[in-house]
Amino acid sequence: QAELDEERERQRQEERATLERQRRDRDRKGITGGKRLTDAEWDKLEMLLRSVNKSRCTVLEAMAYCLDKSDWAIEITECITESLTILETDIPLKLARLMIVSDILHNTASSRPAAWAYRREFERSLPDIFEHMNLALARDDSRLQADRAREQALRLLHIWEDWGLFAPQYLRGLEAALVVGVKRLRTLAAKGDSSREPQWLEPKLADWRRQHFSQLEKQCRTRGLRSSTAHLEGTKELSLEEARKEWLIDRLVAYELHGHDKEQARLTSGGSSSLLGLKARLSSEDLDGEAIECDLDGFPFDETELDGEPIGLDELSELAAVVEVARFTPDAGAPRRDLGA
Structure with a gap:
């Protein structure tokens, strides 16, 4: 628990530093998606993120709002990312918000002006979101819920592939x-655990340690890992550059270990070599809208469940009436919560 609390505080500091850097960058003129939201627009966006649930119409409404505001893509992405990186947020709510991200990404190639900016912005923030998701699942009291949530997030990655x-x-x-x-x-070294530093990894470790941290940042960025080290500071034990290199190498190590473990599992089982290794375990019905028997809290999904299938822009007019009904008939049993609830 102490390690989780320490990581939680560290992550908050990193998020503050990242947001400050992004605000400074956005002040440069001519950035697509760099317009500022008004207070009323912020309130509307936060309301949509608070009220999203397992119903497809709530995801549709949030996605449509974001695409209509694509000139404001940077601030909207920041807000969604913040809502997905609050440890106290319930896991089912995180997943529903992740579905919004998925549907936005699916429609970034649309004719909507500046819609492509969402892909650029989420490509920067998804590493933070998924690393945070690992922390949130680790502290979840329900192991069953955490495992199911992890499978759903992995399924989304497979769909994006x-x-x-x-x-x-x-x-x-x-x-x-x-x-x-x-x-x-x-x-790991302090705990005497050498099992996670296999011999095959030693040449890569030696190579990484010879490189400048800026080169390691680029490698992390292209590998979908967190790469910004602006929040770090030097210590008595480590200079600033050494601290940055260690922070980046830790993430590259996790990347290599996971890839190695997956390859070994594939060779052992003789399974598929697809990116996420899910094709052998997930039938096509899992990905094409076939109903899942129950959601994360044990209750059946609504008829308009979140099945991972994208909501396209051509569906907006067809479902507009559904959205209007959903907007004015809230679930009486659903308490009103803060953004991070």
Whole structure:
């Protein structure tokens, strides 16, 4: 628990530093998606994120709002990312918000002005989201809920692979962040655990340690791993550059370990070599809208469940009436919560 609390505080500091850097960058003129939201628009967006649930119409409404506001993509992405990186947020709510991200990404190639900016912005923030998801699942009291949530997030990555949204190694990094998290070599060494530093990894470790941290940042970025080290500071034990290199190498180690473990499992089982290794375990029905028997809290999904299938822009007019009904007939049993609830 102490390690989780420490990581939680560290992550908050990192998020503050990242947001400040992004605000400074956005002040540069001419950035697509860099317009500022008004207070009323912020309130509307936060309301949509608070009220999203397992019903497809709530995801549709949030996605449509975001695409209509694509000129404001940077601030909207920041808000969604913040809502997905609050440890106290319930896991089912995190997954529903992740579905919003997925549907936005599916429609970034649409004719909506500046819609492509969402892909650019989420490509930067998804590593933070998935690394945070690993922490949130680790502290969840329900192991069954955590396992199911992890499977649903992995299924989303598999769908993104099929869509060709991102490079395969980028998606592998998101998967490693979700499944493995971060492997801190300094912590492992202090505990005398040498089992996680296999001999085959030693040449890569030596090569990484010879490189400048800026080169390691680029490698992490292309691999879908967190890469910004602006929040770090030097200590008595480590200079600033050494601290940055160690932080980045820890994430590269997790990436390599997860890839190695998956390859060994594939060779042992003789299974598929697909990116996420899910094709052998998930039938096509799992990905094409076939109903899942129960959701994460044990109750049946609504008829308009979240099945991972994207909501396209051509469905907006067809479902507009449904959205209007949903907007004015809230679930009486659903308490009103803060953004991070």
